[in-house]
Amino acid sequence: MSEVAVAGARRWRGGPDTGTWLPAARTDARRALQLALAGGWLLDGVLQFQPFMYTRAFPHMLASAAAGNPSVVAGPVTWNANLVQHHLALLNTVFATIQLLLGLGIALRPTVRPALAASIAWSVAVWWFGEGFGGVLNGGADPVNGAPGAVIIYALLAALLWPADRSGGPAPFTAARAVGAHTARALWLVFWLSQAYFALSPANRAPQALYGMITGRESGEPGWLASLMRGAAALVAGRGLAASIVLAAALVLIAAGVYLPTAAAKPVLVLAIMVAAAIWVFGQAFGGILASGATDPNSGALLVVLALAYWPASGALPAAAAPSGPPAPSAPSGLSGEADGSVAR
Amino acid sequence: MTPAWVLGSVAALMLVVAAVSAARLAAGRPWRRGALIADTDVAHLLMAIAMAGMLAPDLRTLTDAPWEVIFGLLAAWFAARVARDARAHGRRTLAGGHCAPHLVHSCSMLYMFLAMTATAGAGGMGDIAGPAAMPGGPAAGEMALRYPTLALAFAFTLVGYSIWDLDQLSGRRYSVPGARLSLAGMAAQEVSVLAAGPGSAAPRNEPSAASAPDAGLPGPAAGRAVTRRASGRVAGAGAFLLAPAVTIGCRIVMGVAMAFMLFIAI
Numbered sequence: 001m002s003e004v005a006v007a008g009a010r011r012w013r014g015g016p017d018t019g020t021w022l023p024a025a026r027t028d029a030r031r032a033l034q035l036a037l038a039g040g041w042l043l044d045g046v047l048q049f050q051p052f053m054y055t056r057a058f059p060h061m062l063a064s065a066a067a068g069n070p071s072v073v074a075g076p077v078t079w080n081a082n083l084v085q086h087h088l089a090l091l092n093t094v095f096a097t098i099q100l101l102l103g104l105g106i107a108l109r110p111t112v113r114p115a116l117a118a119s120i121a122w123s124v125a126v127w128w129f130g131e132g133f134g135g136v137l138n139g140g141a142d143p144v145n146g147a148p149g150a151v152i153i154y155a156l157l158a159a160l161l162w163p164a165d166r167s168g169g170p171a172p173f174t175a176a177r178a179v180g181a182h183t184a185r186a187l188w189l190v191f192w193l194s195q196a197y198f199a200l201s202p203a204n205r206a207p208q209a210l211y212g213m214i215t216g217r218e219s220g221e222p223g224w225l226a227s228l229m230r231g232a233a234a235l236v237a238g239r240g241l242a243a244s245i246v247l248a249a250a251l252v253l254i255a256a257g258v259y260l261p262t263a264a265a266k267p268v269l270v271l272a273i274m275v276a277a278a279i280w281v282f283g284q285a286f287g288g289i290l291a292s293g294a295t296d297p298n299s300g301a302l303l304v305v306l307a308l309a310y311w312p313a314s315g316a317l318p319a320a321a322a323p324s325g326p327p328a329p330s331a332p333s334g335l336s337g338e339a340d341g342s343v344a345r
Numbered sequence: 346m347t348p349a350w351v352l353g354s355v356a357a358l359m360l361v362v363a364a365v366s367a368a369r370l371a372a373g374r375p376w377r378r379g380a381l382i383a384d385t386d387v388a389h390l391l392m393a394i395a396m397a398g399m400l401a402p403d404l405r406t407l408t409d410a411p412w413e414v415i416f417g418l419l420a421a422w423f424a425a426r427v428a429r430d431a432r433a434h435g436r437r438t439l440a441g442g443h444c445a446p447h448l449v450h451s452c453s454m455l456y457m458f459l460a461m462t463a464t465a466g467a468g469g470m471g472d473i474a475g476p477a478a479m480p481g482g483p484a485a486g487e488m489a490l491r492y493p494t495l496a497l498a499f500a501f502t503l504v505g506y507s508i509w510d511l512d513q514l515s516g517r518r519y520s521v522p523g524a525r526l527s528l529a530g531m532a533a534q535e536v537s538v539l540a541a542g543p544g545s546a547a548p549r550n551e552p553s554a555a556s557a558p559d560a561g562l563p564g565p566a567a568g569r570a571v572t573r574r575a576s577g578r579v580a581g582a583g584a585f586l587l588a589p590a591v592t593i594g595c596r597i598v599m600g601v602a603m604a605f606m607l608f609i610a611i
Contacts, residue, residue, distance in 0.1 A: 024441075024516075031512070035508050038508050038511075039504050042604075043500075043501075049347055049351065049605060093351060107508045107511035107515075108512075108514075108515040109515040224494070289611065290494060290611065
């Protein structure tokens with residue numbers, strides 16, 4: 001250990017805080033994905049504190065989600081927007097704090113279950129009251145634009161990463177541990193097929209639809225990102241139908257990927273990650289964070305996490321046969337049971 | 346505009362972190378021979394004071410230039426430590442080592458001071474108290490950051506480290522150890538406070554000054570007796586203060602607060 005003088009006192013020694021140099025507590029694949037989810041919520045919470053969110057633009061943005069929706073959806077959206085408009089500073093701070101706490105709660109092992117459950121409830125509420133079901137019912141949903149809404153992907157991930165293990169043998173991938181392989185695959189199929197369906201909707205296959213969507217997001221972005229987006233927009237200019245068909249084909253292939261043998265499933269999951277990354281960079285501009293005014297990092301990064309949850313396990317993931325108890329205080333790795341405190345059911 | 350009371354609350358949180366870090370440094374009894382000053386506590390103390398000043402101009406203590414020098418030195422210090430760790434323990438410590446988060450914190454602070462610009466209308470990050478109180482601060486203006494891509498990269502990294510630290514903290518990587526304490530004038534004794542995990546045997550500071558009896562003071566037996574009899578409460582609070590978990594807790598708060606500041610200034 002090196003020793004240096006600090007603050008000019010000759011007999012003092014400055015040095016590292018060696019008490020914190022301890023081995024890491026165990027973190028398995030599911031716990032790692034839970035932490036990614038926690039990071040997403042934490043980012044959401046911090047973004048919600050941005051100055052833009054404390055302006056009238058925020059309730060106006062909420063109110064715009066009502067357009068074109070059935071009254072049963074639009075009514076609560078409009079009510080929520082009015083409420084936020086009248087109590088903007090208070091409610092926005094409450095929203096931000098809730099999201100911050102969800103992130104912190106998922107990251108803390110003892111509170112992961114209540115935090116995940118609360119995140120599902122919060123996600124559904126925001127999806128309805130804040131996003132009008134992400135444009136699913138009014139024809140405005142676009143996978144490049146984050147349809148069916150980033151917030152509902154949070155809920156899906158929370159369900160798939162729930163810290164429990166279903167009985168019936170080793171899970172083939174992380175997402176299958178809590179809900180079972182059949183249910184997990186069905187959720188994946190429905191999700192990606194719906195994305196393909198949205199990609200082919202009339203509004204999204206118009207000749208300039210994708211071009212307009214990308215160029216519309218370019219404003220306010222840093223030069224390097226705006227340049228990338230301009231290049232992508234030029235590629236699809238006037239080719240909206242062809243771009244939609246190619247995207248939909250890729251999304252259908254991805255949807256079917258989890259039913260393929262492992263050797264074929266992995267390349268398809270890589271494709272899913274690449275498509276998600278491309279959407280996040282070129283279509284979503286990282287959620288518009290760099291241009292200010294983003295409420296969240298949008299769906300691209302979440303889709304990557306979703307794809308990783310379906311990555312075939314190299315070894316057999318834990319079955320539910322042996323319940324794991326609470327962490328043992330003296331366990332060398334920090335936890336004696338599952339890294340995320342899961343229990344069998 | 347982010348309300349002043351929100352920014353003020355975060356500034357108050359920073360003052361708490363500064364107070365905790367200062368208390369930890371004081372608990373290291375730097376007036377004794379061989380006292381060891383933990384670099385992380387020094388870093389947290391300086392960062393917390395600087396951040397409080399950025400959030401609330403009334404709390405500003407120094408102009409920008411000294412802070413830039415301070416955080417430049419801290420960044421260099423932690424960079425050297427990360428490099429040394431990497432040589433000793435492999436490249437994984439470049440990102441996952443103990444000093445890597447502190448390096449990111451120091452670099453983030455340096456970046457904020459170098460890239461912060463005043464745009465219009467107010468002082469500090471949130472127009473809290475009008476024009477900046479100190480020379481060298483933004484005379485007028487809502488704060489904004491040049492090179493926002495760097496801000497985003499720092500914010501993502503800070504959030505990542507904070508989440509990881511929270512997971513490890515709750516995974517009992519950083520337990521409350523048997524801290525070494527003493528009452529004034531008495532030799533220090535080990536006080537076990539909580540059941541500890543793998544780090545239970547690790548004291549906060551390697552050759553803690555508090556653990557070394559001074560010449561002329563009562564011996565260990567006397568110290569032990571007095572410590573036990575006199576203040577279980579004081580010992581418990583002191584041991585908690587000196588626990589590694591408290592350092593990590595401060596690091597988490599700092600990381601989240603820094604990400605907050607970066608995002609509201611992008």
